[in-house]
Amino acid sequence: MTTVAESGSTADTLAALDDILARQRAARLAEGMPSAAARRARIQAVIDLLVDEYDAIVSAIDADFGGRHRGYSIMNDILGSLGSLKSSRDRLEEWMAPEPRQAYAPYDQYGATAEIRYTPKGTVGILGTWNAPVFTLLSPLASALAAGNRAVLKPSEVVPRTAETVARLFAERIDPLDVAVVTGGPEVAEQFTARPFGHLVFTGSTPVGRAVMRNAAENLVPVTLELGGKSPTLVSRSADLAAAAGKVAGAKSSNGGQLCVSPDLVYVPRESVDAFVTALTGAYAQLVPTVQDNPGAISIVDERHARRVAGLVDDARARGARVETVPDEQQDGRRTPLHVVVDPPEDAAVLREELFGPAVVVLGYDAVDGVLAALGERPAPLALYWLGTDDDELQAVLDGSTSGGVTVNDLMLHPGLEDAPFGGVGDSGMGHYHGREGFVEFSHARSVFHAPAGAGQPPAALYPEGFEQMMASMITR
Known part of the structure; x- marks a missing residue:
C-alpha cells in the first residue's frame, strides 16, 4: 500500500x-x-x-x-x-x-x-x-x-x-x-x-x-x-502572588514555552512586580534547576527559532529592559534558560511578536481597566488567563476582553476540554x-423541509384567491 x-x-x-x-x-x-x-x-x-x-x-x-x-x-x-x-x-x-x-x-x-x-x-x-x-x-x-x-x-x-x-x-x-x-x-x-x-x-x-x-x-x-498571539495573564490584586507565580512558571516550562497558548504577557499590580519576579524565578528554578544535561529542560526545536527568541530578548535588553535569567547559566545546545523581561519599553519587539519559547514579559499595572484597554488595542489572542478571587473583577475581565478561550485560576487548561470548542478569534x-x-x-x-403530501397540504383555494388575505393576517407586531 x-x-x-x-x-x-x-x-x-x-x-x-x-x-x-x-x-x-x-x-x-x-x-x-x-x-x-x-x-x-x-x-x-x-x-x-x-x-x-x-x-x-x-x-x-x-x-x-x-x-x-x-x-x-x-x-x-x-x-x-x-x-x-x-x-x-x-x-x-x-x-x-x-x-x-x-x-x-x-x-x-x-x-x-x-x-x-x-x-x-x-x-x-x-x-x-x-x-x-x-x-x-x-x-x-x-x-x-x-x-x-x-x-x-x-x-x-x-x-x-x-x-x-x-x-x-x-x-x-x-x-x-x-x-x-x-x-x-x-x-x-x-x-x-x-x-x-x-x-x-x-x-x-x-x-x-x-x-x-x-x-x-x-x-x-x-x-x-x-x-496564536500574545496570550496575556492578568494577576489580580486578590490573587495569591506566590501561587500565581508558580502557575506561570509551570506554564513556561511546558514544552519550553513553545505552545500557542503559552502566556506571553503577565500583568501584575505595579507594587508587586519585584515580588512576583522573585517568586516566578524561584518557582521556575525548582522546576528547571539546570539546563545542562537536563532532559526535563525541553530544547528549542531548531537553531533558527533559538536565534529568534534570543534576538527578541536581546532587543529588549538593548532598549533598557530588565532581564532576569533562570537558571543563571548558558544554554546547553538548544536547551535554554527562561528569560523574564520586566517592563520593556513600548517599542520593544517582545511586546509585538509572539515569543513561542522560553521567555515571558512581566508588565506592571495600576488599574484593571487600564489592562483591559491595552488588551483591546492588541489583536485578540488565542488564550486569556485570570488569577484571583474577586468575582466582580473576573466578570469585568470576561465582559471587557476578547480571546479564543479563557482559563480562570490556572493556565493552559481550557484547550484540554473535549466537550467544548477550541479555537481562536480574529488574528x-x-x-x-x-x-x-x-x-x-x-x-x-443541510436544511431539509418536508412539505405536506396529498390532502394534508394547504388548500388550493389559498392560491391565488386567499393569498392576499392570508398574508395580510400575518402582518403582526
Missing part, C-alpha cells in the same frame, strides 16, 4: 497528492453517506495505531527537538490525541442525529416538518505544526472523521523524523482512501493549501495563516485556522475543533 509520502520530488509528491484526492473523492461517491459504524471504525484504526506505535512517535519527536522529555510527548501528543479521538468515537451517533427545526406557516398547520442533517464536506486537508506535531494533526482529524470525511495530513517539515514516522505508520496501518499523509517542505505545504479540499485546517503563525486563507479562497475552500484564528462544535465545523448543515 503506497501513500503520498513515498513520492520523491516535489512535483511527484504533488502529482500523487492530486491522485489521492481524486481517489478519495471517487471512494466517497461510491460509499455514499458513511454509517456511524464506518466512521467509528476509521477513528478506532487511528486509536489502535497510537496505542501500538506511540513509542516510535515519541522517540522521533525527541530526536527532532534534540531533547524533548518523553513524558511530555506522551501527555501532549499521544494522550491529547487519544482524548480527542475517543471522545469523537463515543459520541458521533449522538452528533449525527438529525435536528428537528420549526416549519413555518401555513405549512406547519398542515403537517410540514423541517430538520437539519449534518453531511460530510469531502476530504479535509490538515496541516500540523512542529510544536505539537501529532496533536495538531490527529485532534482535528478526530472531528473530521466523526463528521464522515476523509482526510490528507501534512506534518510539519520542521520535525522531519516525526513527519516520516507518521507517514510510515499510516501507510502501514491506515487505508489511504480514508486518511493519507503527504510529507515535504514549504513548497509542498504551499501547494497543499491550493488544492480543492472540502475543508482545510492549518495550525501555525498568523502571517502564514493569512497566506493559507488566500490560497484556499481561490477554490472557495472553508478554513479552520488555529493561530488568533477562526473556527474550532473538539466536541460537537468540531463535528459541526467539518460538516455541512
Whole structure:
C-alpha cells in the first residue's frame, strides 16, 4: 500500500497528492453517506495505531527537538490525541442525529416538518505544526472523521523524523482512501493549501495563516485556522502572588514555552512586580534547576527559532529592559534558560511578536481597566488567563476582553476540554475543533423541509384567491 509520502520530488509528491484526492473523492461517491459504524471504525484504526506505535512517535519527536522529555510527548501528543479521538468515537451517533427545526406557516398547520442533517464536506486537508506535531494533526482529524470525511495530513517539515514516522505508520496501518499523509517542505505545504479540499485546517503563525486563507479562497475552500498571539495573564490584586507565580512558571516550562497558548504577557499590580519576579524565578528554578544535561529542560526545536527568541530578548535588553535569567547559566545546545523581561519599553519587539519559547514579559499595572484597554488595542489572542478571587473583577475581565478561550485560576487548561470548542478569534484564528462544535465545523448543515403530501397540504383555494388575505393576517407586531 503506497501513500503520498513515498513520492520523491516535489512535483511527484504533488502529482500523487492530486491522485489521492481524486481517489478519495471517487471512494466517497461510491460509499455514499458513511454509517456511524464506518466512521467509528476509521477513528478506532487511528486509536489502535497510537496505542501500538506511540513509542516510535515519541522517540522521533525527541530526536527532532534534540531533547524533548518523553513524558511530555506522551501527555501532549499521544494522550491529547487519544482524548480527542475517543471522545469523537463515543459520541458521533449522538452528533449525527438529525435536528428537528420549526416549519413555518401555513405549512406547519398542515403537517410540514423541517430538520437539519449534518453531511460530510469531502476530504479535509490538515496541516500540523512542529510544536505539537501529532496533536495538531490527529485532534482535528478526530472531528473530521466523526463528521464522515476523509482526510490528507501534512506534518510539519520542521520535525522531519516525526513527519516520516507518521507517514510510515499510516501507510502501514491506515487505508489511504480514508486518511493519507503527504510529507515535504514549504513548497509542498504551499501547494497543499491550493488544492480543492472540502475543508482545510492549518495550525501555525498568523502571517502564514493569512497566506493559507488566500490560497484556499481561490477554490472557495472553508478554513479552520488555529493561530496564536500574545496570550496575556492578568494577576489580580486578590490573587495569591506566590501561587500565581508558580502557575506561570509551570506554564513556561511546558514544552519550553513553545505552545500557542503559552502566556506571553503577565500583568501584575505595579507594587508587586519585584515580588512576583522573585517568586516566578524561584518557582521556575525548582522546576528547571539546570539546563545542562537536563532532559526535563525541553530544547528549542531548531537553531533558527533559538536565534529568534534570543534576538527578541536581546532587543529588549538593548532598549533598557530588565532581564532576569533562570537558571543563571548558558544554554546547553538548544536547551535554554527562561528569560523574564520586566517592563520593556513600548517599542520593544517582545511586546509585538509572539515569543513561542522560553521567555515571558512581566508588565506592571495600576488599574484593571487600564489592562483591559491595552488588551483591546492588541489583536485578540488565542488564550486569556485570570488569577484571583474577586468575582466582580473576573466578570469585568470576561465582559471587557476578547480571546479564543479563557482559563480562570490556572493556565493552559481550557484547550484540554473535549466537550467544548477550541479555537481562536480574529488574528488568533477562526473556527474550532473538539466536541460537537468540531463535528459541526467539518460538516455541512443541510436544511431539509418536508412539505405536506396529498390532502394534508394547504388548500388550493389559498392560491391565488386567499393569498392576499392570508398574508395580510400575518402582518403582526
